[in-house]
Amino acid sequence: MTTPAAIHTTLCGDNALPLRPAEQVMHLERLGSMHQSRLSFMRTLIRHIMRERWQIDPVRFELDPEGFGTVIYEIKAPHGLYSFVLFSNYLSPEARNDRVIATEWDLTMALVTGKVDDLYLEKLRQNVPKQEAGRVDARVFVLSRANRSARNFSYVVDQLAQGEQPAVSQIAKVGYLYRTTAVYGSGKLGMADWDKVKTHYKDFARPFAAEMFVCLMLRNFSLIQVEHIAKHRAPDTFKPMQPEIKRYFGIGNSTGLGMAPYLVNHPILINRWIEMRELALARVRVLGDISPRIRQQLGELLERCIQHTRETWTEDEWQTRNNQQVLQDLEAITAQVAQPFEDWDALIRWSEEQCSLQGQEMLVSILLELYPELVDDLEDYHCAEEFLDLDPLMPLPALKEIIETRYAWSLAIDFNAEGARETCWYRSEEKMEPRLGSVADMEAKKKQMALGVGYAVRRCYEQLCEYIEQHPDHNTARFMVARPKLRGIVRRIQSMNRCVYGDIQANLLDRNVLPMHLLRCKLAFFGVSKFDPRSRLWVRNTMFQGAPLLEDIGNRFGDDWFMPLAPKQ
Structure with missing residues (x-):
């Protein structure tokens, strides 16, 4: 496993940059902020598609006037040829269900390698x-399904x-x-597993690149x-959608507990994702030059984030309060940067004293946006070899010291307090999906699933x-001979001691x-926006809103769709 020191030397030279401590970054509420x-995976994917000028063309477009039928796109990328296959079927109102227990959908899709013949x-x-x-073979490496938006689909068709x-x-x-409602990959249902995707399909050899595509x-x-x-409904009056309105449409996503255990x-792997984000921030803190152009861009980004947050709509009271707090934080940051300040480090330290966690992390995203030359190359380091190795020769006092230092947070928890061990994470028999119980x-x-790492470390x-x-x-x-049931947690403790982050x-x-908080953390790495919780267990969000369209490939690309705003109309 590549050590943190080796990564820092590779990316920064001999001068390792200061990272925020794990006890700050790996706090659950901060991860959820x-x-x-x-560095989000959607942004990374779009950069590759646009800069490498992927050719994405329909080779079969067989839809009836109501939009039902079969569509195949061929994708010519630098390292291979792929096909995106989509089936559009009529879905009766009584069969419509966004939950994982659904058995029918408006659309089902697969991403496969090579051309798709009739057979x-x-x-x-x-x-x-x-x-x-169903079952598919290893030519398939992503499977997904989707349902129409009840509030938007028919409305947009009628307007056009x-x-x-x-x-x-x-x-x-x-x-x-x-x-x-689901995007499956990594070997599920007979598909190609991650090792095959990573080694054979280099265009998608970054985490979740194929799923995002x-x-x-x-x-x-x-x-x-x-x-x-x-x-087809009104050929005489129909008008196509304006490109700027098209770009404002994204894809909706419903994410539940299935994502949390990951x-x-x-x-x-999570250590690597977070380490790259923190390394990017450290580069900005130390190397980011604050020129007049950067100051102007900072003001524009702050205003954009304020407007984006105002345009974020949710019925959830908890999320509404969070959004209101973020607005207050952004306005406070705007006032602060209007005053002279020494450097980014001083601004970040000020935000940690004056802003909420979500406000602090919004500022981090804004600062990364200012310096693509310091940030973008880190996207190539999001993969990691996931081996938890047992060191059988480690002296027990050394193992004890690791727990007392790296896992001090676990030792500080009172697991005997009322409700401290009440939650039970388990898999349902029906869909083998994670559930939350008592x-x-x-x-x-x-x-029960073994997600109580803190309690396992304590025992x-x-x-x-x-x-x-x-x-x-x-x-x-x-x-280990005397306590064989502890082998798994000891392996984890020893392996994670070679990481900077990783354990929540x-x-x-x-x-x-x-x-x-778990769902939001992973979704933030994906690059989603506009979180709309439906309960404490699942959340709706929007993907690729503001991103370029396929017809934009080959045109000038500014990579400027961070926190997109509604177009003027």
């Missing part, structure tokens, strides 16, 4: 619309059919025509489909202390744990 940034298309047609109930443009005020409330293609199709239906189960539910407890520490009292000279190997410093078993 992160926003999209230049293979028929094989996909028999399985892709079934999603989990009448020769009118959809009202931007309407779009601002629901910034998409389709909402995807499918969402981008869904967005493209949604815009084409509404125009197709409207044109951050716990992939600590080395340890009082014996059926849930039988299927390991207590047994380790007892063992050391009797065998102070033993090493880890002999401790919170008790995920607590009665009042807020899974929303």
Whole structure:
């Protein structure tokens, strides 16, 4: 595993840059306060597509006047040829369901390698619309489905059919025509696993690049489909959508607990994602020159973020309060930067004293936006080899010291307090999806997932202390022979000691744990915006809003769609 020191030497030369400490960054609420940034995976994907000028063309477009049928796009990228296959089917109102238990959808999609002939298309047609109930082969590496927006789809078709443009005020409330409810990859249902994608399909060899691409293609199709239906419905009055309004449409996403365990189960990968973001911030703090141009751009970005937040619509009271606080923070930052300040480090330290966590993290995203030359090359370091290695020769006092230093946060939690171990994370039998329950539910407890890392570390520490009292000279190997059930957590403790970040410093078993923070953290790395929680367990959001259109490929690209604003109408 590449060490933090090696990464810093590679990226910064001999002078390692100061990073924010793990006890600050890995706090659960701060992770849940992160926003999209230049290093988010959607931004990275769009940069590659635009700069490498991918050729994305429809080779089969068989839709009836109501928009039902089959569409195939071929994608010619620098390292390969791929096909995006989409099936559009009629979905009755009684079958419409956005939950994971649904069995039918408006659209189902697959991203596959190579050309798709008639024989293979028929094989996909028999399985892709079934999603989990079907099976695909290793030519497929992403599978997804989506439903129409009840509030926007028919409205937009009607407007275009009448020769009118959809009202931007309407779009601002629901910034998409389709909402995807699942995007599967990494070997599920017979698909190519991540190792194969990473080694054989270099165009998608960055985390979640293929999944993000499918969402981008869904967005493209949604815009084409509404125009197709409207044109057939009223060919004499139809007018196409204006490009600036098209760009304001994204793709909706509903994310629930299924995403939450990922951050716990992939600590080395999460460490790498966060480390690159923190390294980017450290570069800006130390190397970012504050010129008049940068000051002007900072003011423009602050105003853009203020307007973007004002245009974010949600019915959730908790999110509404958060958005209002972010507005207050941004206005305070705007006033602060109007005054002379020494450097970015001073501004960041001021924000940590005066702003909420979400305001602080919004400022981080803004600062990264100012310096693409200091930030963008870090996108190539988001992959990591995920091996948790056991060091059997480590002396037990050394293992004890690691826990006392790196996991001091765990030792500080009172796990005997009321409700401290009440939450039970388990997998449902129906869809094998994560659920949240209580340890009082014996059926849930039988299927419990090992997400309580803090509690596991605490139990390991207590047994380790007892063992050391009797065998102070033993090493880890002999401790493992005596306590074999602790092998997994000891392996994690030793491996994570070689990382800067990675472990979420919170008790995920607590009665009042807020899974929303886990969901938001991962979604921020994806690059989504406009969070709209529907409960503490799932959230709606918008992807690729403001991003270039496929027809923009080959044109001048400024990579300037951070926190997009509603176009003037």
